[in-house]
Structures are given as structure tokens and as C-alpha cells.
Amino acid sequence: MFVSNIRIPKCDVRRSPQSPMIDIDPLKSYGFQRVTCSLQKMQTNEKLSVGRMFSVQDSLPKLPVPPLDQTLQKYLRSVRPLLTDDEYANTQKIVEDFKRDPGPKLQTLLEKRAQRETNWLSDWWTNTAYLEFRQPVTVNVSPGVVFPKQSYTDKEGQLRFTAKLISGLLDYKSMIDNQTLPVEKMGKQSLCMMQYYKILCGCRIPGKKRDTWVCYPPDEANPPKHVVIAHNNAFFFLEVYGSNNQPLSIEQIYEQLKNIVNQSMEPDIPVGILTTENRNKWAKAYELLTKDKENKASLQILQRSICVLCIDNKLPESAAGEEDSTAAKMMLHGGGSEYNSANRWCDKTLQFIVGKNGVCGLNYEHTTAEGPPIISIVDHVLDYCSKNENMTTPAPDLKPPKKLNFNITYPELRENLKEAEENIDSLVKDVDLTVFKFTEYGKNFPKSQKLSPDSFIQMAFQLAYFRLYSKPCATYETASLRQFQLGRTDTIRSCSIESLEFSKGMMDPTLSKQKKAELLKKAVTGHKNYVAEAVKGQGIDRHLLGLKLAALQNNMKVPALHMDVAYSLSCHHNVSTSQVPAKYEACLVFGPTVPDGYGVCYNPQEKQILLGVSAFNCCPETESRRFKDSIHQSLMDMKSVLEGSIQSKL
Ligand code: COA
Secondary structure, eight states, X not given: OOOSSOOOOEEOSOBOOSSTTSOOOXXXXXXXXXXXXXXXXXXXXXXXXXXXXXXXXXXXXXXXXOOHHHHHHHHHHHHGGGSOHHHHHHHHHHHHHHHHTTHHHHHHHHXXXXXXXXXXXXXXXXXXXXXXXXXXXXXXXXXXXXXXXXXOOSHHHHHXXXXXXXXHHXXXXXXXXTTOSOOOEETTEEOOOXXXXXXXXXXEEOOSSSOEEEEOOTXXXXXXXXXXXXXXXXXXXXXXXXXXXXXXXHHHHHHHHHHHHXXXXXXXXXXXXXXXXXXXXXXHHHHHHTXXXXXXXXXXXXXXXXXXXXXXXXXXXXXXXXXXXXXXXHHHTTTOTTTTTTSOOTTBSEEEEEOGGGOEEEEEOTTSOOHHHHHHHHHHHHHHHHOOOOOOOOOSSOOOOEEEOOOOOSHXXXXXXXXXXXXXXXXXXXXXXXXXXXXXOOTHHHHHTTOOHHHHHHHHHHHHHHHHHSSOOOEEEEEEOTTSTTOOEEEEEOOOHHHHHHHHHHTOTTSOHHHXXXXXXXXXXXXXXXXXXXXXXIOSHXXXXXXXXXXXXXXXXXXXXXXXXXXXXHHSOSEEEEEOOOSSSOEEEOOOSSTTOEEEEEEEOSSOEEEEEEEETTOTTOOHHHHHHHHHHHHHHXXXXXXXXXXXXX
């Protein structure tokens, strides 16, 4: 069955120039231009099934604006465990005042915006969370993903794996191009597929106060047909389709990669290191760089590429048992100027990284997408790479790879490069990262106890933090808003009144296992309820942000509620977490979001949980290994309590 009247998704991307060599548009007010994608070719293709990628896009609901009173009530509950009695009494008063004024006015402004826009949040979110963020995207914004270690041990194996990976990626891309990717679901609810559409064609561009983001979607007149290969800090244009639009065979890609490696035996000027810089500094250097015509052309080829593939030459020594953490660092920051940080183009949405001795993974720039669509590509590519058969056939009219030249003509640019090297090296030194596998059990155990695995794991983080610091902390967990058109995320506030009671109870030796189990179940249920509401657009953080931005956009003062200590405390996430499940033993890693915090990403599998824990060395109070050990202990204690309470009932 097929649908004759295919609806065209409204796309929030800033449409790219059609020609590969024309100027980048100047900054637009919100970095994006609302355009309707012309997916005309899709309208005549009768082979497409109903499951096609955008078949339900226009019928997805719009993100709601939650009722004001509901948000304020939830907000008060969420800040209670973080405040003293006096602070809480003061916050209650501030909330009461806000409820009278200016809350209702701001709520009306927001509701009007929601009527006008496809998604009242998406442009604001893209700007505040990403494009206006001035710290380096490396570590602070762009997550790394470590793949399971591959079996190659030499350069030939590394290049053969890269060739197969590219071939697998093109196989996946054909489903995006033809829009045959099935619509994803959360339970029975279809999800917005727009992130998939942008992953293999997006790039960030530095700007002095705000970056921009460009996209070269597959339905444009002259869509990108090339990837960029990074080797020894040099970048190469590699066309991956033959003249008839047929993807190159694995063998053909391999031969091209050999050619690239032979052309770049010595380290090149480390231009890529500029993309790891503070965004304002990079924007200044970018302006100088683009004064040269050849540089400008090279930059546009990088920006227009499907993705970047980094073939790394160096891998730091690892202490025994630290190999996974070392691999994760290569994905997160590249190891600094001595290793692979210059062999990257961190503005590009997707960079696959194929390192030495089977170490591989990717890094992605977050403006475009959350982890789950990225992991969907990873699972497909790893499936493809694990198959022995080669289904590819040679494509006609192979074009030779072409080196992208950069001329560092201004002395200031040389200074910029030097400074960027120093800065990434100190950032690398500051990152404390531990990747580990908890193998005692996986999500099968909480399921067997009729508990949500995600909420169970979140409570383990609460207990782990309380065990170390004897206090709770504001905790961020990502909630998907993809049930809505152009939906991205909201915050799940995992620290709650119930989670604090549970943590205190677990550390109290006088409490019985049964009582502890009761507290655990209550905390897990409370968290699960919060999740259920957040994914339905009834979270509080994006709503509160929207109220603040509505005030600013209408020349009003920042409300007292947003200046209150409770608001800043509850947004200072000492523990920032995300669940990113994957079929393979892939683990996502990202940096903490505050200097004295932890970043924790987890992949819960049936019988094990993979975790990546980060902290900053400059903070004497945090240490990733200590937090990891505490999570391990918490997971063990929680199992023991649940099993103990069952036994005591028998
Ligand atoms: N008893 C038994 N099983 C249960 C259960 C219970 N009480 N509650 C849940 N389960 C099961 C579910 O049915 C599901 O089963 P499956 O493994 O067969 O799919 C499984 O346990 C997992 O459910 P749960 O642990 O509750 O989590 P979830 O899958 O609903 O995910 C979030 C929760 C918050 C992670 C998810 O809603 C979300 O928003 N994810 C997006 C995260 C994101 O974007 N991350 C990237 C950031 S870069």
C-alpha cells in the first residue's frame, strides 16, 4: 500500500546554497530560515511504503505550553530537597508573586507564540542551548561514542574497516535519501524524524556572538556526494558516488583511502584544531581564514560533506584496564595536539573516528540531533561491518581524492593555531573520564521487580552522589520531546523529595531491608511518573525557560523567579545524565555541564549496563572513578535490598 498524497515536512533548517562554491549566507537573526523542503521526487515514487520517514510528520501534535499553575507547583516540589527551610519559604513567596505577575502575562505571550510556530521552543532552544554557547564544542557540547573494539591491528586493516564503514553509512543514507527509514515509535506514539534528515548534511559555522548552522539536504538540486577524510591533520575531498549515482564499492573506497594516506605521510598544518577553540576565538580566526579564496573553498567542501572520517595515527599508552577509557577520550577530545585533536573538524555534525589497533567510534556536534538517531546509524553501520559478504559492485567514473588546501597567510592565524593547541591541551588535561561495564545485571533485574530500569538506574545515581557527599544535588536527565513536531528535549529532574528519602534511608543502618525497598520503589515510581509527564510535554524546565525568554523578547525584566537562588541551584546540574541505549556495546560520553559536576551517560542492556562517567580534574571534590565505584556499590545495594525484602516476606 502507498499513500498518494505525500505531505512534505516543514523543515526548520537554514537552506544551504545550491552551488558548492558560493558564499556562506550572513548571520540570520535566528540562524535558521524556515523553508519548506521540496521533496518533489518523493511525490512520484510509487515504490515507497506507508512506513516512510515523514509519512506522519505533519500529523504529529504540536508541543504544548503546560498550564502555569501546574509548572509552578511541580517546580516548588522539585526545589524542596535542595533548599533550607528559610530558602524554601522565600522561594514559595517568589513563586506566589510570580503567579500574580508577570506569570500570566508571560504565559499568554508563550501561548500566542505556540499558536504561530510549528514548535514554540525549537528556535529558542537551538540558539540558547547551542548556537549562542561560547565555550568549545569539544567536551562541553559534542558527545563521543566508543564502538566495541574491532579486530584490525595494522594500517591495512584500519583502512579496510574505514572503507566498509563508509559503505555501511551510504547504505544507511540511502534510507534517508529515499525516506524509507521507518518512523520511530515510543510505545505507540510516532516520533518526529526531522533529526535524521539533518545528520548527514549539517555543519556548524562559528560566529562572533552566535554561530550559524547550515544544512545541505538530500533533496536539493545538487546534494553533497562526498565525504571528507582527515589523515595526519590534512583533509581530503572524497567523492563516494560514481557518475550514475552508484555508491563506490568497498574495494574502490579502500583504494581511494590508500591513495589519501600515501599523500599525507607527514603531519600537516593543524587547521582542524581551531574547531576545538572557544567559539568567539574560532569565529575571529574563521574570518581571517576565509579572506583567502582557496581556504574558503576548502571550508565549503568540509561544510557540505556528508560527514568527516578521521583516520587517526596515534593512540596514547593505556594503563591495564584503562583501554576503554583511553578510547573514549579519543572520541571525546582526540587526546590533545600531541595526538589526534587536530585530525578533526568539530563543527561537522558527524565525524567517524577510526583509530589505531581497533579503537574506533565517533564524535557528533549536538546542534543537530540527540544521541538516539546517531546510535541508530551506529547500530546499522556496525551490523553492516560485521557481515562477511561484500554486496557492493564497482561504480563507474571514479574521481581521484583531492587535498583541501589551507593557506595560513596572516601571522595572527599562526598565533591562533598556537593558542588553540595550548587551550585544547589544557582542556584535555582537565578531563577525567572513566568508561565501565557494570556486569552484575542489566535492565532485566529491575524489570523482574516490575520497576522501570531507567528510573531504577537514576535512583542509583542519586544514592551514589548522596553516599559521597551526604547531600542531594540537582540532577539532569534528558527526556525526549520527539512525540511533537520538531521536538528535542526537556529535563527530567531526577532529584526529588522521594529520591532524598530513599538515599537517606539506604544509608541508615537501623532501617530494615523491607523499609529500604519501600523507599526505593516509591522513589522509582515518582521518577517514572515525572518521565511520563515530561515526554508528554508537561516538564517544567523548557516551560520556565520559555517564560524567561518571552519576558526578554518583550523587553520585560528577567522575572524574580529566574533570579532566585532556587532557580540557579536547580539548574546547576552537579549530575548531568542521559540514557542512550544501543544494540552494540557502544558507550556515549560527554563532559560535565558545570565545573564541579559529573557527566554520566549509560547504555542499559539486558544483562549489563555500560556507563561513561566524566568530571573535571580542576575540581578537587569530583573524581570519575570514585563516582563510578559509588554507582557500582549503589546498584549492588539496591539489588540486595529488593532481594532481601522478598526473602523477608517469605
Ligand atoms: N516493569 C517491567 N518493565 C518495565 C517497567 C516496569 N514497571 N517499566 C518499564 N519497563 C520496561 C519497558 O517496557 C521497556 O521495555 P523494553 O526493554 O522491552 O523496551 C524497558 O523497561 C525500558 O523502559 P524504561 O527503563 O522505563 O525507560 P524508557 O525506555 O521508557 O526510557 C527515557 C526513559 C527517559 C530514557 C526515555 O523516555 C527518553 O526520553 N529517552 C531519550 C533520551 C535521549 O534523548 N538521550 C540522548 C541525549 S543526547
